[in-house]
Amino acid sequence: MGEAEAPLFRPANVAVPARELSLLQFLAAIRSNALRMFPRAAYEVDSTTQPFLGRTRILLNAPEAVHRVLVENHRNYRRSRASVRILRPLVGQGLLLSEGDEWKWQRRTTAPAIAPRTVPLLLRHVASATADAIARLGEGTHERVDLLAAMQTLALEIAGGSMFSIEMGQHGPRVRALLAEFGLHYSQPHLLDMLLPRWVMAPRDVARRRFHRRWMALLAEMLGSRLAEPASVQPRDLLDLLLAARDPDTGRGFSPTQLQDQVATLIVAGHETTALALFWSLFLLASDPPAQAWLREEVGPLDLRPESAGAAISHLVRTRAVVSEALRLFPPAFTVVREAIAPDEAGGVPIPTGAVVMIAPWVLHRHRRFWNRPDDFDPRRFLPGAPPLPRLAYLPFGAGPRVCVGAHFALAEATLVLALLVQAFRIDRSDAVPVLPRAVVMTVPDRPPGFRLVSCGGAMPVS
Numbered sequence: 001m002g003e004a005e006a007p008l009f010r011p012a013n014v015a016v017p018a019r020e021l022s023l024l025q026f027l028a029a030i031r032s033n034a035l036r037m038f039p040r041a042a043y044e045v046d047s048t049t050q051p052f053l054g055r056t057r058i059l060l061n062a063p064e065a066v067h068r069v070l071v072e073n074h075r076n077y078r079r080s081r082a083s084v085r086i087l088r089p090l091v092g093q094g095l096l097l098s099e100g101d102e103w104k105w106q107r108r109t110t111a112p113a114i115a116p117r118t119v120p121l122l123l124r125h126v127a128s129a130t131a132d133a134i135a136r137l138g139e140g141t142h143e144r145v146d147l148l149a150a151m152q153t154l155a156l157e158i159a160g161g162s163m164f165s166i167e168m169g170q171h172g173p174r175v176r177a178l179l180a181e182f183g184l185h186y187s188q189p190h191l192l193d194m195l196l197p198r199w200v201m202a203p204r205d206v207a208r209r210r211f212h213r214r215w216m217a218l219l220a221e222m223l224g225s226r227l228a229e230p231a232s233v234q235p236r237d238l239l240d241l242l243l244a245a246r247d248p249d250t251g252r253g254f255s256p257t258q259l260q261d262q263v264a265t266l267i268v269a270g271h272e273t274t275a276l277a278l279f280w281s282l283f284l285l286a287s288d289p290p291a292q293a294w295l296r297e298e299v300g301p302l303d304l305r306p307e308s309a310g311a312a313i314s315h316l317v318r319t320r321a322v323v324s325e326a327l328r329l330f331p332p333a334f335t336v337v338r339e340a341i342a343p344d345e346a347g348g349v350p351i352p353t354g355a356v357v358m359i360a361p362w363v364l365h366r367h368r369r370f371w372n373r374p375d376d377f378d379p380r381r382f383l384p385g386a387p388p389l390p391r392l393a394y395l396p397f398g399a400g401p402r403v404c405v406g407a408h409f410a411l412a413e414a415t416l417v418l419a420l421l422v423q424a425f426r427i428d429r430s431d432a433v434p435v436l437p438r439a440v441v442m443t444v445p446d447r448p449p450g451f452r453l454v455s456c457g458g459a460m461p462v463s
């Protein structure tokens with residue numbers, strides 16, 4: 001990497017509308033590419049407020065407003081009805097969508113199973129799954145590799161295989177096919193998903209319910225053989241930790257259905273997000289060869305084999321900075337949406353009952369007031385000794401009590417996988433066609449770009 005004034009890589013971006021969209025334009029944008037819904041002013045001001053289907057739609061950027069909604073008065077805000085309708089078929093009654101006391105209980109019971117102290121147990125699995133993926137990627141011609149698909153397969157292998165010891169070679173393709181079907185047919189929000197009260201079935205909910213039954217049947221099949229194994233004294237994986245998990249106050253554990261919903265939640269919430277963090281990191285490095293060479297200086301000499309991975313992770317400072325910067329430029333969860341239960345005021349902005357409140361990592365991470373060179377790829381922002389990050393303006397994992405429960409594991413996983421890949425290959429783009437971000441459920445590329453992998457011949461770098 002060059003000096004402070006050196007040119008930085010600036011990834012292509014969607015066209016930003018000059019002014020606020022009409023309702024029809026807004027509805028079209030959230031169905032095709034939600035990143036197009038934010039007008040230029042959104043990246044410059046503290047908040048915007050718009051009428052929205054008889055309610056109010058509010059975008060909050062100021063740190064005190066974000067703090068009010070996600071931390072201080074979080075009980076007044078619940079997940080939006082469209083999010084619940086769309087996600088329920090995938091995650092059932094698990095942690096992501098539960099509310100109130102039920103959420104508190106699930107969170108207290110699940111969080112220790114993914115706490116930082118259990119991460120080394122999981123990293124050993126991550127390193128060996130990545131070694132297998134590298135061996136597969138090393139076969140064949142390497143001339144046009146689809147690294148998006150490769151990262152999705154690997155992240156699913158890690159989510160199912162490493163967290164739950166489920167044989168993903170057999171189940172993985174069916175899981176991916178069902179999730180792809182979901183993405184294609186059930187994930188776009190429709191007008192009625194937003195309009196109808198929670199307790200009324202929207203027309204698409206019927207098909208979503210059918211999907212839910214098929215998805216849960218597949219999960220039951222996947223979990224069946226694993227649960228039939230004799231119990232182990234030492235926890236082997238996250239499933240053993242969840243089976244043993246008890247509410248610290250009541251001693252209550254998960255019922256079989258709750259366990260299944262929790263596994264579905266952790267697989268769904270954890271694998272596509274992490275795959276995208278990896279994809280965007282690889283895309284940025286392939287587009288910025290000096291940054292890739294700078295990263296290879298760090299990973300080249302390290303021993304990242306499964307038995308050493310847990311200890312090596314703290315040395316991957318540049319690698320972690322690249323992942324963090326990829327999560328800034330392309331946060332997989334581009335908005336965190338809430339519905340106000342009762343009136344409130346957040347950072348001086350009145351929030352009426354029923355208001356749809358958006359806190360958008362996509363906007364916050366590129367906000368003109370908070371960041372220097374907001375559209376440029378500069379991992380040095382995240383190196384130790386860099387100026388402190390702007391308060392509550394970097395939220396790839398959300399904030400407050402509902403912050404991502406898997407954040408620590410996700411960062412460690414993405415950092416280790418990226419380091420192993422950069423150690424094994426020089427990664428180039430195989431074409432020069434611009435790639436644009438697109439968001440419906442998550443921030444994905446508008447097309448899967450091709451990459452060319454050049455083997456580094458073992459651990460040693462070629463730059």
Ligand code: HEM
Binds near residue numbers: 095265333396399411
């Ligand atoms: C780079 C990867 C990831 C990103 C960007 C990400 C992002 C997020 C965000 C933004 C939220 C908060 C949503 C909100 O407040 O509305 C969240 C919640 C959650 N995430 Fe993640 N996540 C990632 C990886 C993971 C992993 C690996 C797991 C599981 C092992 C996981 C499980 C969850 C769960 C269960 C919740 C709901 C927590 C609650 O409501 O209490 N995530 N995630």
